[in-house]
Amino acid sequence: MQEQTARLGLPYILPSQAQKHVSHNEGLDALDMMVQLVLEDVGDAPPPAPADGACYGVATAPTAGWGGMAGRVAQWRDGGWHFLQPKAGWLAWCVLQQRLHVHDGIGWQPFTQIGNLPALGINAAPDETNRLSLSAPASLFSHQGSDHRLKINKAGPGDTASLIFQSAWNGLAEMGLAGNDSFAIKVADGSGGWRTALGIEPSGHVATPHRPAARAWLSSPTMAPATGSLTGFTDTEFSTGGFMLGAPVPGDSGNRLVAPASALYLMCLSVVPTSQNPFQVQVAVNGTTPVLGTGLQSGAPIGRKICACGIVSIARDEWIALQHQGSATLEFGFNSTELSIVALT
Structure with missing residues (x-):
């Protein structure tokens, strides 16, 4: 008969086992460490004065009382450190970093993605066309060290890559590559059509076809x-x-x-x-x-x-x-x- 559960490694109470409460309490302690897991921090050095029951994620180069325990969960309990080996896919909230972490089977990694999303709505509902939908007073795209570029890509010369500006869901202005490879700024003419206020050809020639x-x-x-x-x-x-x-x-x-x-x-x-x-x-x-x-x-x-x-x-x-x-x-x-x-x- 196995002495531990197959997935979480919790101790079984065996037949005719003496002091069965020991195995039972070990299982409770392990569950207390892993269920609704919250890590105070993820690092290499034990904190100087941990609170009883506090859990920490052990990083890749542990020192002192965490030596040799890279990737483990360390819990301070009963005046000493107790360790638990997580499995790949375990999630934990890191209090100090205010960020979700995931265990990759070796160590704790900041959670960055959940795969290829077919659609995403941020305070708004996406649809088949608007697969990324955002409702907010403003949006911020910032650099990460130096430059930042917003890229809009189209399939071919006859397609469109543009920004359109609306009011009450009606298009009033558009800028970009609209149906060709010339950059244009267009405005709605009030009758359901559009007028090109400014056009820039690939040669660099600038035209204002509606200049009075x-x-x-x-x-x-x-x-x-x-x-x-x-x-x-x-x-x-x-x-x-x-x-x-x-x-x-x-x-x-x-x-x-x-x-x-x-x-x-x-x-x-x-x-x-x-x-x-x-x-x-x-x-x-x-x-x-x-x-x-x-x-x-x-x-x-x-x-x-x-x-x-x-x-x-x-x-x-x-x-x-x-x-x-x-x-x-x-x-x-x-x-x-x-x-x-x-x-x-």
Whole structure:
């Protein structure tokens, strides 16, 4: 008959055994050490004043009263040390380190993982798509000695690796590699689609396809605008970022050019006179506020283009037209009297 249990090595009470209480108490002491195991610390040196019943994990190079007992559980009891050999897989809570430890069959190791998890929720429920789910006021990813990189990997060029920002579970902004290998920052356009605000090609070229910009002119015969009158625009070579022609300007000479966003704009005004009479052409915001102009010109050479450029602050939905002074005849149209404008911010 075996004298110990097969798994935990607890002593059996044998038939006709004298002083059976000794074996019984040895078994109770062993159970007291191993059940709901709590280690005060894991180390090589015995503590100077252990409490009665306190258990410790013996590390790999034990000294003094723990010599030769690497990997054991050491319990101070009845004025001396008693040892127990754990088996692989035993778990113990270490009070000093505030960390769970697992015995690997040789020694005590800090518990670091529980295998390959199919899903993990931290204060939130994961699902088949969101296999890692976290609900918290903030998340922290920090270095362990020097650098720290967050890596998002996709399978191929046509796939997506991105960060998406939502409100009420609706996507409002996205940044990353969305369907190609060009980095992009996109925003929701309010109709269920997306617009690329900034794109960076693998070559390093940076594009802002929705930056407000336009080149506009009035398709009209050569004319001499009256002093104080306004002329607008009827055509654009291009218009991006929401630039559009609005209502007619007062006097019905073309339409207003409406700013799609509040920004600093670079403007370039060109004017081509066809007579040498005095003139002055200004860019006027809302038809009343001059922001850029040619200055007073008198006797300018006929057909020579006069240009003025500058940076102007314009608010969203404000409109732009040309304001005239003098009596000169001007040539309007593409590459003649026209306005180019692009947002800088």
